[in-house]
Each structure stands twice: as structure tokens, then as C-alpha cells.
Amino acid sequence: MTQPIIQMTDMVARRDGFRFGPVTLEVEPGYVVAIVGPNGSGKSTLFHTLTDLVRPESGELRLFGATYDVDELAIRRRIGFVPERSVGMDRMTGRSLGEFAAHWYPGWEAAHYRDLLKAMEIDPDARFETLSKGLQRRLASAIALATGAELLLADEPMDAVDPFFSEHILDLYSEFMAEGDRAIVFSTHALDDVRRIADYVLLVNNGAVVGMFEKDALLEQWQVLWLDAAPIPGTPGVVRIGHGAMTRVLTRDVEATRSSLAVQGRSVVRAATPELNEILGELLQTPAREGAAVN
Amino acid sequence: MTPRSAPETLPIQVSMDDPEPLYAQIERQLRALIVGGYLAAGTQLPSVRALATDLSCSVITTRRAYQELEGAGFIRTRQGMGTVVANLDTKAVEAHRREPVERAFAATIRDARETGMDDGELREIFEAALATENGRS
Numbered sequence: 249m250t251q252p253i254i255q256m257t258d259m260v261a262r263r264d265g266f267r268f269g270p271v272t273l274e275v276e277p278g279y280v281v282a283i284v285g286p287n288g289s290g291k292s293t294l295f296h297t298l299t300d301l302v303r304p305e306s307g308e309l310r311l312f313g314a315t316y317d318v319d320e321l322a323i324r325r326r327i328g329f330v331p332e333r334s335v336g337m338d339r340m341t342g343r344s345l346g347e348f349a350a351h352w353y354p355g356w357e358a359a360h361y362r363d364l365l366k367a368m369e370i371d372p373d374a375r376f377e378t379l380s381k382g383l384q385r386r387l388a389s390a391i392a393l394a395t396g397a398e399l400l401l402a403d404e405p406m407d408a409v410d411p412f413f414s415e416h417i418l419d420l421y422s423e424f425m426a427e428g429d430r431a432i433v434f435s436t437h438a439l440d441d442v443r444r445i446a447d448y449v450l451l452v453n454n455g456a457v458v459g460m461f462e463k464d465a466l467l468e469q470w471q472v473l474w475l476d477a478a479p480i481p482g483t484p485g486v487v488r489i490g491h492g493a494m495t496r497v498l499t500r501d502v503e504a505t506r507s508s509l510a511v512q513g514r515s516v517v518r519a520a521t522p523e524l525n526e527i528l529g530e531l532l533q534t535p536a537r538e539g540a541a542v543n
Numbered sequence: 544m545t546p547r548s549a550p551e552t553l554p555i556q557v558s559m560d561d562p563e564p565l566y567a568q569i570e571r572q573l574r575a576l577i578v579g580g581y582l583a584a585g586t587q588l589p590s591v592r593a594l595a596t597d598l599s600c601s602v603i604t605t606r607r608a609y610q611e612l613e614g615a616g617f618i619r620t621r622q623g624m625g626t627v628v629a630n631l632d633t634k635a636v637e638a639h640r641r642e643p644v645e646r647a648f649a650a651t652i653r654d655a656r657e658t659g660m661d662d663g664e665l666r667e668i669f670e671a672a673l674a675t676e677n678g679r680s
Contacts, residue, residue, distance in 0.1 A: 280602075418596075419596065422592060422593070422595075422596040443599050444596065444599050445595075445596060446601070447595075447601035447602055447603055448601075462603060463600075463601050464603060464604045468559075468565065519562070520560050
């Protein structure tokens, strides 16, 4: 049994009157989890608890099997963090930020950091405040990726990064995962980022977890089917029916729907995989349940 | 723009619109490359993570494909050494040699049925295509 990197058990957190949870979930080493949800759904509160800016009000949060109450320093040194906003770095340069991080992280990878700055096209002697928003985000990722930490937490790391460069950064995130005992948890509004590197999608809404979904399983089980005629009401798996020139059916269980349609004598004219945003949009409308588990 | 840090090195393509599960698509294409002799024994394969990123799928999927191939003896994984193409015995190769062709024919036959074509017409097209291709070589 592998020791999970993140374990939340009935965890409830509160920040500025906003309540998040209760949530129960685990993230095991080797996996990339994307946190997705509408604005104000609780993504940032989740990162605040993971980085100990907010302590759980009830329930438990364990990182590497330990709690911040007992092992704060040890835990922090095993986490690389890309915050939503980088504070207090304005006068520092890429070089000085690297020197600072080197003192803090025992596994700091100095040579790798230099390569990352080059790959991110960042002048190591430029002051943080002189960099564009996109370059600041890139620098924040470069630092976190060089920490040698086992857990990378990133709160909207691709925000303000142009789409051409964000793909490049995602590849660097993927490289970070080459060491099999690491994990990444990142939030994003760009579902292309999710498609590209996530193994699981943690969907949050209204301060609760809708579910933790295996990305490929979602994309394989959900399908859009165009039919010659409308299916009978109550056809298993069907989530939505659109009537137009043809009947368009969205199903969350393609096998069950197809075998029912065969019995009904309906023909599937064409089938396609829906976009991730259509699937997640439908899931957002289902009532949230308490917590979710990986594997 | 810096070049991609992890360029695709395997000519594998997956399609979500293919009813075949993703892991099976990867397994089949990789096996065809091995059986076809394009990947020699000992060739280092990408890690499950690198392959997952190339194909925009999850490591759960790529790991399953590798596990199936390893179980069938086409590849092997050694702790700390990554995954490599295994030494194949000729019987195993022979058993899988016909598979891609049979699959292509099956798909073509399904296409033909959809347009309402009967077996006679299908044979006619096949014979004509065979003659054309033979004339070419």
C-alpha cells in the first residue's frame, strides 16, 4: 500500500466566512490532479489549506502521512508551490530567488533551475517587478519545478501565460513527474491543460467536491450519439437529448445506452466524444456529494 | 520559442472517437511496431508519463497498455531501467502478423455494409484494388 501524498478526511476549512467541505480524498504518488470549478467554488481555499495558510476547522489533512500541527517544517520542504499571486518578490531577481529557495529546499536543483530559466526565456538578473505578468507566472513555475519537492501545488499557473508557452510549461510539468514518486495538483480554467497532463479531474462547486474523476474514463464513457429517432424516455445513461435536424443524445454510459438503443431499434448514425467542458458542465449540475476518493 | 522538451518518438495516434478503449489502441499500435520489426529487441520505450503526455491521456491508460504488452511478452520493465522491447520468439510474432490486416479488412467491410454494398460488389472492388496494386509493384 503506497503512502498517499495528500489525504483529506471529512476536512472542512473556512476562509473569510467561506466554507469548503467536508471533503475526503487521496492523491497518491505518480499522479497529476487538475482542480476545475467555477469562480468562487473553493479552489483557492483548497490551496490555502494545502499550504497551511488556513488550518482545517474540522476533519483532518495529512501530507506525506504527517500533519502541519506536528511536522510543519518537514512538510513545507517537500512541497513546491506556485501561488495565485506572488507576494514580496518585486525587488528580487530570478537569480536571487533561486539562491533563497536553495537555502530552504534540501533537494534544490541548481543546474536544473538554470535550465528552466533558459527554457522559460527569463533573464535571471531582471527584477521580478519589471517582468510581464506572463513572465512572472513562468518564473514562479520555474522555482517550484526546481525545488526537488515531491508535491507540486500550483494555483492557476498558466494564468496570463500565452497558449503557445503554456503547452511548453505543461511539458516541463510532465518532466517533473518523470520521478515516479511525485504528484502535481494544479488548478486551471483551461480545459486543454487538463486534457494534456491530468490523470484525474477534481471538480469543485459551491464549496464542495463534486467528484474526483479519472480523465480518460470520463472521455471513454461519455459520448455524443446522433440517432435516426428519439430514444424512449428513461434510456439508461442518457443525460441530455437535443432535438434538431437529427436527435443528439449525450450519454454518460455509452455501453448501457447503445445496448438499450439496439433493443429499441434506434440506429446510431454517428458517435463522437464530447468536449471535456460539456462533460464537466453536466457534472456541475449534478448535486455534490460528500468527498471523493482516488482509485 | 524553445523546441518541445519531449518530442514524440513513437508513431502512435489515438482517437477518442474510436470505440476501442484508449489503452487497447496504444497496445495494438505498439505491438504492430514491434511485430513489424520497427522496434528491435532492447529498444528503450518512453516512460508511461512521457507517452501519456504525448498522447494527452493519463498514465493510468498508458500503464495499462504497457502491462498488457508485458504480460504478453512483447516488452519488459526493469526496476530503474525503464521499459524495453523484449526478445520475441518467432511463434509470437507469427500469431500477430496477420492481425493489423484482418482489422483493416473488417473495418472496410463494415464501411461497405453501411453503404448497402453486397458481398459480390465488395469482392469485385477487392480484386480490382489487388490488380492495381500488383501492377504498381
